Amino acid sequence: MTHLLDTSAVLAYYFEEDGADQVQVLLADTKNPPCICCITELEFWARLKSLGAEAQFQIDWPELSNLLTICPLDVQIVGRAVEIRRACSDRLPTVDSLIAATASFHNMVLVHRDPHFESIPRKLLRQVSLCPPTAS
Numbered sequence: 001m002t003h004l005l006d007t008s009a010v011l012a013y014y015f016e017e018d019g020a021d022q023v024q025v026l027l028a029d030t031k032n033p034p035c036i037c038c039i040t041e042l043e044f045w046a047r048l049k050s051l052g053a054e055a056q057f058q059i060d061w062p063e064l065s066n067l068l069t070i071c072p073l074d075v076q077i078v079g080r081a082v083e084i085r086r087a088c089s090d091r092l093p094t095v096d097s098l099i100a101a102t103a104s105f106h107n108m109v110l111v112h113r114d115p116h117f118e119s120i121p122r123k124l125l126r127q128v129s130l131c132p133p134t135a136s
Contacts, residue, residue: 001069003034003128004103006096006112007043010036012130014044014064019113019130026111027067034111035069037102039095071102080105083124090119100125 003026005013013023026034041061048057081101085092092100093116100120103110110117110127117127 001035001106001108002032003111004071004099004106004108005034005036005040005068006099006110006114006117007036007040007047008113009111009130010040010044010064011047012113014060017113022128022130023111033067033069035071035102035106035108036065037099038070038072039098041065041070043095071106073098073102077101077105084120087121087124088119090116092116092119103127 005023005026009019009023011017012019013027023034044061044064045054045057048054048060077098078101081094081097084100084104085097096114096116100110100117102108104125108126110125111130112127113130115129115131117125118129120127
C-alpha cells in the first residue's frame with residue numbers, strides 16, 4: 001500500500017473531474033491498489049445526498065469500494081491526527097485530519113484535491129495534489 005485517496009480524489013474519479021485520470025492510474029495497479037480511510041464512505045454518501053442522489057450510493061459505493069483497500073481508524077491514528085492538526089499553519093477539518101493521519105500512520109502518500117492539506121508539514125505527510133497549480 002503506497003497511496004491513500006482522500007475523499008476529494010475519490011469524488012474526482014467518480015464525477016470524472018480534474019485529476020480523475022491520475023486516480024485511474026492508481027486504480028489500474030491491481031498489485032498495489034490505493035487505499036481509503038473508512039470515513040470516506042460517510043463523506044461519499046454525504047456528497048451524493050447533498051446532490052439529491054442518495055439512492056445512487058447503494059448502487060455505486062459497493063462497486064467503487066471494491067477497487068480499494070479500506071483502512072480502519074484506531075486510537076493511534078487519532079493521536080496522529082492531533083499531532084497533524086497541532087502542526088498545521090491553517091485550519092484543517094477534523095475529518096480531513098483523520099484521513100491525513102491514516103496516510104501518515106501507514107506511511108502512504110495522500111492523494112487529494114483539497115488545498116488545506118498543503119498546510120501539513122512535509123515531515124508529517126507525503127502528498128500529491130490533483131489540483132492544477134495556482135498562478136502566482
